[in-house]
Amino acid sequence: MTTTSVEEIKQGSQRLRGSLLESLADPVTGALREDDQTLIKYHGSYQQDDRDVREARRLAKLEPAYSFMIRTRTPGGVVTPGQWLKLDAIATAFAERGLRITTRQAFQFHGVIKTGLKATMQAINAALIDTLAACGDVNRNVAMAANPLQSRAHAAVHAHAAAVSAHLLPNTRAYYEIWLDEERIAGSGEESEPIYGNAYLPRKFKIGFAIPPCNDVDVFAQDLGFIAIVEDGQLRGYNVSIGGGMGATHGDAETYPRLGDTIGFIAPEQLIAIAEAVVTAQRDYGNRAVRKRARLKYTIDDRGLDWFKTEVERRAGFSLLPPRPFAFRHNGDRFGWIEGEDGRAHLTLRIPAGRIVDGALDGRGEEVRHLSGLREIARLLETHTAGAELRMTPNQNLVIAGIETNLRARIDALAAEYGLDGYRNASPLRRHALACVALPTCGLAMAEAERYLPDFVAKLETLLARHGIADAPIHLRISGCPNGCSRPYLGEIALIGKAPGRYNLMLGADHRGQRLNALYRENIDEARILDALDPLLADYARQRGPDERFGDFLVRRAIVAIAQRRAGKIIPIEHISAETEP
DSSP, X not given: OOOOHHHXXXXXXXXXXXXXXXXXXXXXXXXXXXXXXHHGGGGTEEEEEOTTSHHHHHHTTOOOOEEEEEEOBOGGGEEOHHHHHHHHHHHHXXXXXXXXXXXXSOEEEEEEOGGGHHHHHHHHHHTTOBOXXXXXXXXXXXXXXXXXXXXXXXXXXXXXXXXHHHHTSOOOSHHHHHHHOOOOOTTXXXXXXTTTOTTOOSSOBOEEEEBTTBOTTOGGGSSEEEEEEEETTEEEEEXXXXXXXXXXXXXXXXXXXXXXXEEEEEOGGGHHHHHHHHHHHHHHHSOSXXXXXXXHXXXXXXXXXXXXXXXXXXXXXXXXXXXXXXXXXBSSOOOEEEEOTTSOEEXXXXXXXXXXXXXXXXXXXXXXXXXXXXXXXXXHHHHHOTTOEEEXXXXXXXXXXXXXXXXXHHHHHHHHHTTOOGGGTSOHHHHHOEEOOOTTTOTTOSSOOTTTHHHHHHHHHHHHHHTTOTTOOOOEEEESSXXXXXXXXXXXXXXXXXXXXXXXXXXXXXXXXXXXXEEEEEEEOHHHHHHHHHHHHHHHHHHOOTTOOHHHHHHHTTSSOOEEEETTEEEEGGGSOSSSOO
């Protein structure tokens, strides 16, 4: 079998060390050596450049404006107020454009220059957070429901998510040597990697924990999903799903988004064994010859779901029980105040595209100061309430969690003062919209996403208002490319970048994260997108059933023909229940 260059880089890297130290010390360029650009991903960073100025710099005979994105490893997206303040200070000192919440509940810092990389990494670790394995061909940040209603279940599931994250970390000491100045000991570079082996995984790997009835984590989009089964307020165990994944390549039928399959139920004490069994089976059987076919979903489709389940059970040393019943109601966030089982209050704030900055404009054209406002809230929590948390949601929003009743009025006042209360007046469309970073820094982006989101939402809101359905809770997602970081294939309406100013229009997913959408129009500009949506929204306004969502309406009316790819087969959507898991 012929290996790819990435496989060769991993195997020859001395356990992810490569020549990173030499690259970082090179004063001639703002970039890393080519192989090190791959290896730094495993340390939680990507080399990027500002594509807005790329051509001008080329004409001026200057190298691209290189900088680095750094991503944290924060299982479940939970940080303390003190950690938030430290991360805020890091963003102010070393990064551009403030903090950003990702759809995997991590922080991203953008615009860090090479000479500031080590200091930034050290500052993040000083906040008792690291970036190890936040990127690369390993298990990424473990995502989980931010559900503030079920306080006891959230605490138990978060502990499990953190345990899985820790268990699946690479064993190499390279991260600590390069960034934290640990002394390199004799023989380092040959550490045992019992889970990842010599070449780590064939591709990235994503794990998510859901707590029904909310599917905010889009659990069936994960390589490995755990669906908490809570009965009488107690966590009984997890249904296990495998084989989800959003990435695809335009025009290549060999690549596709896929929803995970539920294969059984496990007790909480079996969680680590199953996670390791799935990861190591993918390590050994994933496609290392064709990188675009290397995700777990393709391994399952190529070898068969039953075969893969049997292999997982063999490695784990026990058989899975039949899945237990559950139901998801939606995959969005609940905004505003909610009281949890523990009597404490939780406030979910809308953070457009996850970008936390000062000086941005809200939907009404007014300037907001989200970075400063959250700094003041974190300071208040740090000094006035024990046990408070800030929870990033998988939908790029933020929960101010565990608040004592006497602080609610002060937090509301701060949210209003700094423009953090936009969720109160935002349309349902605007509240639930997602977008990836895309241009100018993402090297994969074919079109705008985050920067385009406010303008497109405003135009779509105009269409909805014209048809008298401004309150329709439609899920919109925009991605700058088909790789799917914003989970666009689960949007009722989704735009997937094809070229500058041009997108594939995808329609028909459901609002529970249990049905993929389908291509409706290919490679069209904004005017044609709006022209295509206008009559559909008009029909929806006239003919929708009681409480019928837009995606369900499109499928019922056969406006989009949807079939799900499951276990290597194409199954007509009418054979898949909308009320239970796929």
